[in-house]
Amino acid sequence: MSDLRRVPSSGAVDVGFPRGHLGHLTEEETQALAEFKTLLEEKGLYKPGPPPSHDDPTLLRTLRARKFVPQDAYVQFSETEKFRNANEIEKLYDTIDIDSYEASRKLYPRFTGRRDKRGIPLYVFKIGHLDSKAVADYEKSTETTYSKAKTDGKTPPKLLRLFALYENLTRFVQPLSSECTDREAPPIPITLSTNIVDISNVSLRMFWNLKAHMQAASQLATAHYPETLDRIFIIGAPYFFSTVWGWIKRWFDPVTVSKIFILSEQDVLPVLTTFLDVEDIPKRYGGKLEWDFFDEPAYDDEIKRIMTWEDGYTTFPPGPCRWEISEDGTRVNCIAVGSKDGQDRRVRVGSVPKAWQPKSDTAAETSVTNGVKDEATIDTVPKVALPSEKAEATTAESTADAVAGLVITDVKDSTENLSEKIANAADAATETKAH
Numbered sequence: 001m002s003d004l005r006r007v008p009s010s011g012a013v014d015v016g017f018p019r020g021h022l023g024h025l026t027e028e029e030t031q032a033l034a035e036f037k038t039l040l041e042e043k044g045l046y047k048p049g050p051p052p053s054h055d056d057p058t059l060l061r062t063l064r065a066r067k068f069v070p071q072d073a074y075v076q077f078s079e080t081e082k083f084r085n086a087n088e089i090e091k092l093y094d095t096i097d098i099d100s101y102e103a104s105r106k107l108y109p110r111f112t113g114r115r116d117k118r119g120i121p122l123y124v125f126k127i128g129h130l131d132s133k134a135v136a137d138y139e140k141s142t143e144t145t146y147s148k149a150k151t152d153g154k155t156p157p158k159l160l161r162l163f164a165l166y167e168n169l170t171r172f173v174q175p176l177s178s179e180c181t182d183r184e185a186p187p188i189p190i191t192l193s194t195n196i197v198d199i200s201n202v203s204l205r206m207f208w209n210l211k212a213h214m215q216a217a218s219q220l221a222t223a224h225y226p227e228t229l230d231r232i233f234i235i236g237a238p239y240f241f242s243t244v245w246g247w248i249k250r251w252f253d254p255v256t257v258s259k260i261f262i263l264s265e266q267d268v269l270p271v272l273t274t275f276l277d278v279e280d281i282p283k284r285y286g287g288k289l290e291w292d293f294f295d296e297p298a299y300d301d302e303i304k305r306i307m308t309w310e311d312g313y314t315t316f317p318p319g320p321c322r323w324e325i326s327e328d329g330t331r332v333n334c335i336a337v338g339s340k341d342g343q344d345r346r347v348r349v350g351s352v353p354k355a356w357q358p359k360s361d362t363a364a365e366t367s368v369t370n371g372v373k374d375e376a377t378i379d380t381v382p383k384v385a386l387p388s389e390k391a392e393a394t395t396a397e398s399t400a401d402a403v404a405g406l407v408i409t410d411v412k413d414s415t416e417n418l419s420e421k422i423a424n425a426a427d428a429a430t431e432t433k434a435h
Contacts, residue, residue: 018188036070065226088149093167097146098319104161113297114280119183126293128201178356182302192230200236309350
């Protein structure tokens, strides 16, 4: 039998989005954010502005990772700032060679263009595509980052390219998701990602060959991009994975481990449809989405609705993009950056209406959220009632909350249907709520 159990954790899975995020903070968390800003300002790592040097969602990611203890968050934040400055991460993203950037995308999680039921972007990482020759050829080509950024000389270029992809998540995909208004909590900025990790057709040798690279990548990402992962669904686990999992999970802290679902074949669709609409699940995993790993993002209807294209563009171009607020503050412009043949690219390809964080007449300062300036403060973001706080919460919503911290720890068992367990968890959650 599968051992379905709740992993002890005080992190985001036990709490659940959007708790702990901007616009849905407790009084204690609000105080911790204020103390964190004061501490960073005293240490010369933060300027309140306007505009401030760092947006509130970025600061809150570090605070959540450190359980809202300002001093602990300061240690991690200061190390991240040192790393970013030593490797000129912003310049790396803005000037990276577009072809090199696209080559890197093939070896790391790819954005599907879809979002889960809460509006969090969905990524897929298909490790089985990474044969030894492809990885060797890629690593040979990464002797340089192919950008104008100077580096600390200690971080391998191949990992710096990974950070360019993380920058795309935080500067492009998450801000785009934040401007979509078809989600349950539009006032809450999106700072997370949902991930499907497909390890079918992966051999033990491949795991071993990738071990050092994956370990270094995961540790650096955890250190410098905290709280960007919401849930991770591992699919297609081979017979030996229970052994491999023993050393993989040591790379992550307990909070991250508690976000990981290891799914047997028959459990894939029941679990995924708890968090995703079937139209947004790739066909390979039982859904209706025509999308595979090497495809470009299949942007959903809401993203298509809000985008207004310019200069003949009908979709986002290859390479990195960022968002910038328009002069009148009513729209957010998509700017394609990077470089081609040594020439920097900076082209406006389209824009979306400025939807996230509505302006308030009582706003006291100008903040920058997800790289976009806006006149609002934490106090101007209306608090949104969570499903668990609504009397009319549906069984599906209760189910999502109930299974949020569950992990399947024995991947060899496929006899017990997880949907039954989810139903039982939902019943238990409903009974608890009634009391």
